[in-house]
Amino acid sequence: MKPKPNDVILHTVTKIASIIIFTFSIDLFWAGHHYPGGGFIGGLTTGAGIVLLYLTFDIETIKKNLPIDYKKMAAFGVLLSVLTGAGSMVFGGAFLEQAFGYFNIPIFGRTELATAVLFDVGVALAVIGTAITIISSISEDRM
Amino acid sequence: MSFLHFIILVPFIAAFLVPFIYKKWNVKVHTGWFVFFIPLFIFINLLRKLPKVSNGETIFSSMPWIPMLGINFDIYMDGLALMFALIISGIGSLVVIYSIFYMSKEREALHNFYIYLLMFMGAMLGVVLSDNILVLYAFWELTSVSSFLLIAYWYERKGSRYGALKAMLITVFGGFAMLAGLIMLTMATDTYSLREMIGNVSLIRDSTLFIPAMVLLLLGAFTKSAQFPFSIWLPDAMEAPTPVSAYLHSATMVKAGLYLIARMTPIFSGSAVWFWIVSGIGIITLIYGSVRAVRQTDLKALLAFSTISQLGLIMSLLGVGSAALHFGIANQQEVYAGAIFAALFHLFNHSTFKGALFMVVGIIDHEAGTRDIRRLGGLMSIMPITFSIALIGSFSMAGLPPFNGFLSKEMFFTGMLNASQVNVFGLEFLTIAFPVIAWIASVFTFIYCLVLVMRPFLGSFHPEKLPKEKVHEAPAGMLVPPVILASLVVLIFFFPNVLAKYILNPALVSVIPSMSLDQTAVEIKAWHGWNMELFMTLGVVAAGLLLFLSIRKWNLAFRFYPEKLSLNYLYNAGLEKMEQKSVSMTNRYMTGSIRHYLIYIFVFLSAVLAASIILFDAAAFNFSDDAPISIYDAGILAALVIAALTTLLTNNRITAIVSLGAVGYLVVMLFVILRAPDLALTQMVVETATTALFLLCFYHLPKLGKRLEKIKFKLMNLLVSISVGIVVTILTLTASGHKLFQPITSFFENAYELAGAKNIVNAILVDFRGFDTMLEISVLLIAGIGVFTLIKLESKGSDIDETKTE
Secondary structure, three states: OOOOOOOOOHHHHHHHHHHHHHHHHHHHHHHOOOOOHHHHHHHHHHHHHHHHHHHHHHHHHHHHHHOOOOOHHHHHHHHHHHHHHHHHHHHHOOOOOOOEEEEEEEOOOOEEEEEEEHHHHHHHHHHHHHHHHHHHHHHOOOO | OOOOHHHHHOOOOOOOOOHHHHHOOEEEEEEEEHHHHHHHHHHHHHHHHHHHHHHHOEEEEEEEHHHHOEEEOOOEEOHHHHHHHHHHHHHHHHHHHHHHHOOOOOOOOOOHHHHEEEEEEHHHOOOOOOOOEHEEEEEEHHHHHHHHHHHHOOOOOHHHHHHHHHHHHHHHHHHHHHHHHHHHHHHHHHEEEHHHHHHHHHHHHHHOOOHEEEEEEEEEEHHHOOOOOOOHHHHHHHHOOOHHHHHHHHHHHHHHHHHHHHHHHHHHHOHHHHHHHHHHHHHHHHHHHHHHHOOOOOOOHHHHHHHHHHHHHHHHHHHHHHHHHHHHHHHHHHHHHHHHHHHHHHHHHHHHHHHHHHHHHHHHHHHHHOOOOOOOOOOOOHHHHHHHHHHHHHHHHOOOOOHHHHHHOOOOHHHHHHOOOOOOOHHHHHHHHHHHHHHHHHHHHHHHHHHHHHHHHOOOOOOOOOOOOOOOOOOOHHHHHHHHHHHHHHHHHHHHHHHHHHHHHHHHHHHOOOOOEEEEEEEEOOOOOOHHHHHHHHHHHHHHHHHHHOOOHHHHHHHOOOOHHHHHHHHHHHHHHHHHHHHHHHHHHOOOHHHHHHHHHHHHHHHHHHHHHHHHOOOOOOEEEEEEEOOOHHHHHHHHHHHHHHHHHHHOHHHHHHHHHHHHHHHHHHHHOOOOHHHHHHHHHHHHHHHHHHHHHHHOOOOOOOOOOHHHHHHHHHHHHHHHHHHHHHHHHHHHOOOOOOHHHHHHHHHHHOOOOOOHHHHHHHHHOOHHHHHHHHHHHHHHHHHHHHHOOHHHOOOHHHOOOO
């Protein structure tokens, strides 16, 4: 058995950095409606964060702690996007027609709620799922 | 959407429900009992339209599908369409009952079977009821697809797969030809509607596309109806379960070609080419099928060749009857219309007696375990009812009274005798061949009908040759459908004029629009006096009996026929050669080296772009609107160039990866300076992810040593990369140099009002162009799954070679 390499600095930095990255990616996702950001970028940032975890700790550890099937996540994301598109048809709109409105919600005050966010969640999930699927299957490949 | 649309769609809707029904009730209740109500429902509802249509009325209803292109789901029901629809749903109901007893609910994948069957039923109804040619074409191909699935139903058998593929290749080839023909008709008449085309016949007649369109359409019809030389797929299609053979490959689908010919008769007939091709191919098929049928030892193969032969008979009648629409013989119109009438009559009769015969063969196969006539014999006493049905069916097919085949066979002889008088199409000396060939073919038909009755049912019973221990009569449910068909065979003989009045005459008017219902009132009589036709029938019986008794002597003569001249050999050899050639062609450029593929892509890209830029004289440069280049821009650009060159020239892979990353991040900086934060963010994250990916693969990649490629290869790469660079630069400069269109910015500027978003880019992504995004993430998912399957499943599947397991 090979001795474990001593990556104390990398481990410690990653533990903190990944929290920052994930927080930032969520912020990017929510900012998307009015400021630079959105589902695609938010998803990719999250994906990059997970890849960083993969690089720092080994794949088995991450799989144990983040038991997510990324293929299913990607499929679910695409499904969600298509369904939100179809959802507008239920209300007599065209396919993929999005709606938004302003509501008064406690704590947040006057807030805009848009169906496009749901669509964007689908995009984000599809991006994270696909990116991790590709990267993890390439890295696990034994030549 | 009208009720008729609903009728076409019912089978498809039912097909969706079948899996659930199967899952819930299978083994307890045979799924077929549920399916049975679908064709029955359709049949009853179509019968209700019968009084209206038999009065000469037609029903039209439209449903917009792609109205912008003039493609609508239009339904047009006239006599011809109704006749076919009744056959489809009527035989369909009987076949489903039959299949309930034929297909074991314990062993068979019934849900698959009934889904395919319902799919076929709906498609076939669509073919005969559609007025729009593109809708017709779509349904036409769907019948080919469902036929493929049904033939390959027992897909673990090699023969099934071979037969299915053969049927698919031949009928789809014909289908494509037909599509081209239909489009040509549209080019001539500027409409997609069959009715309007028939209304504008003169436009088609004067068009230069008349002959090409006709030939292409005929290819479609001939392949579908298994006409010579495309007939080879039908015998192999007999690998399908017998209910399928009875339904698709004798009663309905193979008649789609005849339907098309009948439908197109008002457009094309009257021309000599049409007359000669349709009647000529028909009569060749007739004799080819009947001669081949005599030699078969498998009962189903015998029936397959007999079907080919009978289809040829109907085809030749349609060809001869097309003379009715020629102006030169307007006074004799009714004489030739008689041939069309005979065609429709025989088509209907064939569906009854051949359906019954297929079911009989299915019963023999089911109860005795074999269809080989060399092993069968003496079944008469064991299966008396089956024997009676077989007798009725075969004698009807042979053209004997008192069965419906006799009536239509006599009319067929009349038609062929009239054909010998046709003198308006040239080649008069050939017309005499029609009655002669028709007679010879009928003799062979008589012989194989005798074989069909005598060999399995008479003679001595040899239980030791049969795979099954106890041979007994089929269960009642299996006998009911063929008994119904057999009684129809007899009933039509005694009351032919009822059928003529309600179904055949209205159908005849659809084929020959210039006739009215009163003119078509032909009385069908069994007894015409001692005329030529009767003598021909008597001659057939006499010669047929003689030849049947001496069959062992002359049958040997066929052995000398060389195998290499057979159509099947041609098909197999052609397919094999085609595969070999494609493989060697593909191997020549698919080298497996990514470098080669990249060269193809880049050479193609730069060649196409450069050619179009030169051809349209598109290059235009306009620097007047350009923003001034700041010191930052220049600095970043210089760094970009240095980083790119480092990537190219370094001998260390780590350096290459890092410098490539530097290129990406420098572009990010450029985006920031040019105030495109969304782009910059995306580029940055993508760059990070790619670099991470590179680092993951880094371990597997070979070392970048001294590059030892030949000078020639290096020069080639240099040339390609320089030309791509030049072309793309020119293209980019030209794109900003031209102002051909209104900028679309104004549309997105009010994103906040329309989409409630202050970020235009995001509004475009999720709202304005949401459809693009949806498809993009779908592509992303597909790519991800592709990578996953390529890597994960590669080693498992490679050692299983399907072809070698047989």
